[in-house]
Amino acid sequence: QFVIALGNPYALARDGSPSACWGIISNIARFPAPARSESFPYVPYRDTLKRLGLILELDLRLPIGTSGGALLNLKGEWIGLTTSLAPLEGYEKTTGYAIPLTPSVWRIVESLMRGEEPEYGFLGIEPGDGRIDAAVATADPAFAATGSLAVRVVRVLPNSPAERAGLGAGDLILAVNGRPVHGKYDLMREVGLLEPNAIARLRVWRRWPQALLTLPVKLGKWPLYDDRDVIVTRHRYALWRGLRVDYPTARRRFLLGPDARYPDAVVVTGVAHASPAARAGVHEGDFITHVQDVPVRTPRDFYDVAARVIGPARLRLWPNRKVTLTESDNEN
Incomplete structure (x- = not known):
């Protein structure tokens, strides 16, 4: 062309x-x-x-x-x-x-045009090289012609999107949403081009017991190595009572270690000075598991519940801490 x-x-x-x-x-x-x-x-x-x-x-x-x-x-x-x-x-x-x-790249470009931080999908595995053998080709002849390479799951991070979907160590990932993957970079590209909370349908070969599976995975958010490198003119998520949250995997510096379990929560990525959140002792890196006793796992969950709160707001922080936020001045 x-x-x-x-x-x-x-x-x-x-x-x-x-x-x-x-x-x-x-x-x-x-x-x-x-x-x-x-x-x-x-x-x-x-x-x-x-x-x-x-x-x-x-x-x-x-x-x-x-x-x-x-x-x-x-x-x-x-x-x-x-x-x-x-x-x-x-x-x-x-x-x-x-x-x-492509439409996936346009999504990223439009985020940049709005001045927002782009978001990329996150699976939560350590990928390695894998090979398609005769058993896979027999189970689904479509993969016999895609080449001999695939993605082997070396390790699944605890409570990650991959683990919640049932992916296990030793599984062989053959395709994502119908697109064959021949190595870890193919997998990272296909998952990364999707947005958090999107569904990635993984075609998986399980060696024991031998089975060809289709696993729908609700993706998380790829963690930034250092958010100090990010320049935004507009935050995707607004301040509420002086705090801003994101997906629990959104910031690598707040993750709890390579083998730690991801909390079912949202992570606090910003706290305004002298705000209700600051006065209550909430800090960047805290994980919020509940608002008014309602579980929250995504920013949408959090802001949907927060929008309905009138008066003091009860937050439960991981692992076992409770705080109460008063109303901010613009809510009174």
Whole structure:
């Protein structure tokens, strides 16, 4: 497919008109690897979506300054966002990359346009390499032609979405929502492109007793390594009586250790100074399990119950603490 890329290389444009170049799409699911050399010894590596087999490889030059430009097909339709990944990491400069604007990517882009923190799905397993054997192919011939690789579940985190759905160590994940997965990066991409609370239907081969299963998993939220790197102009979740909450897995720094059980709760991610929450001794990193004796497991659960509270609000914090929040001034 022929495409046209628009951008502002080296920030040369001063009149608002973009530069254009054209080429073809060479590959639709490329895994770029960071280059390392003596002159460029360190490239920070993170499992971002663009490194998980999501991006388009383009047979055109995208120099520094073209990231974020529009990629158009010959009908003038916007099909991708260009990135200067290749020249930044030392690849030959005739290679370009773009992030395809699929519905899942659009969800992320719209969050960024609103100034909000993007959210990604979370399964809660340690994945490893697995292989499809003759028993799997016999149980479902559709997987005989998908290649020999799959995802083996090495470990399931306690009380994670995966454990609640019945996934176990040793299971082999073959597909997510009908899309085959041939390794952990395929799995991370397919799950990460979904939003928290979305249903991911996993096609699973269980070795003992041998069975081919379809497990619906209600996803959690992928934990940020360091939320201090996040710049938002609008919070997705509002302050209520001086506190803000998120999914229990939303912040890695608040997790309770690699083998600890995830609480059935929401985590406090912000507390306003001198607010009812602050006066009651609520802190960032606290887990709220109940509001007015009603269990809360997601931000929606929390805010739905909180919206109905009149007068003092009783909160139960994990593992065994109770506090009462008075009404804030704007509620009186």
